[in-house]
Amino acid sequence: MTTDPPMATITRAAISPDTLLAVDLFRDLDLGDRTAIAKRCHGARFPAGANIVRQRDDRTDVFFIVSGSVRVNFHSKPGKDVPFRDQFAGECFGELSAIDGQSRSAEVTALSDVFVGTIAAPDFLDIATRYRAVGKKVLQQLTSMVRSLSERVVELSTLGVANRIHAELLRLARHHGVEGTSAEIQPAPTHAELASRVSTQREAVTKEIGRLVRNGILARGRGYLRITDVARLERMVENVTDI
Known part of the structure; x- marks a missing residue:
């Protein structure tokens, strides 16, 4: 409650x-x-x-x-x-x-x-x-x-969990402002908050964030997330592709 x-x-x-x-x-x-x-x-x-x-x-x-x-x-x-x-x-x-x-x-x-x-x-x-x-x-x-x-609504109906997470991160990046090839999201939402936004479980967000970090698309810091390659994330969302 x-x-x-x-x-x-x-x-x-x-x-x-x-x-x-x-x-x-x-x-x-x-x-x-x-x-x-x-x-x-x-x-x-x-x-x-x-x-x-x-x-x-x-x-x-x-x-x-x-x-x-x-x-x-x-x-x-x-x-x-x-x-x-x-x-x-x-x-x-x-x-x-x-x-x-x-x-x-x-x-x-x-x-x-x-x-x-x-x-x-x-x-x-x-x-x-x-x-x-x-x-x-x-x-x-x-x-x-x-x-x-x-x-x-379209994302919830047509995209898998990983792609919904990518789309939400891209939406947040654009809202906070893209500079060059990167964008910083600060304050960063918690994994539980991201999960609520894309209708999934916190564990799924944690797993996908880890994959994005390992593949150099995302970096984590104290209280922020930095998307290091916004163009690549955009292509993943537009083409509904994975890493």
């Missing part, structure tokens, strides 16, 4: 027009527009491990990450935690509930100390329609989410 992370004491913080430059939704707006939006935002700081959003909570505020990182988890009815995705500075979450008015479909927990801004749902919807650049980015983010979910 899973237990929820503790609700932390929230430290309030100011949101300035310059603060909004760190957020992808607002980065392209001029100073006047950012000043107007900042007046409608509130800031808060959460320590690592704190719960920011509860699954099935009825609140519909939208959050944007100014600094730090969070993890989005889904609690299944049997009591199993399913990590959905990690999010980092510049990204936002909570927009689904703001759009459809439904309760939260997942919980969000701070992976590190986090500084977030919040916008009430009516203000978020007004901003997304009033400012074309913001509305376009909201649509792009929702489209990206749908594409990612579609990829996962």
Whole structure:
């Protein structure tokens, strides 16, 4: 049975027009527009491990990450935690509930100390329609989410365990950023978390990670994974091939 992370004491913080430059939704707006939006935002700081959003909570505020990182988890009815995705500075979450008015479909927990801004749902919807650049980015983010979910459904239906692990590592690498031929995933998910993401057992992930390391595709360090040959991993995923 899973237990929820503790609700932390929230430290309030100011949101300035310059603060909004760190957020992808607002980065392209001029100073006047950012000043107007900042007046409608509130800031808060959460320590690592704190719960920011509860699954099935009825609140519909939208959050944007100014600094730090969070993890989005889904609690299944049997009591199993399913990590959905990690999010980092510049990204936002909570927009689904703001759009459809439904309760939260997942919980969000701070992976590190986090500084977030919040916008009430009516203000978020007004901003997304009033400012074309913001509305376009909201649509792009929702489209990206749908594409990612579609990829996962296809992978679960068509790929074996090893290839699903490869695809998830590649997805994480792209999210964290590819530099040249390599990418560093930090913080690295645990083997149990990877297993939940690709619907397999932890032992299968441990075995496949070991094979990738022995074949020079992956390197492990304290708290991180480094994909040393992203192009090779891409070919393995695209061609549904093994090592």
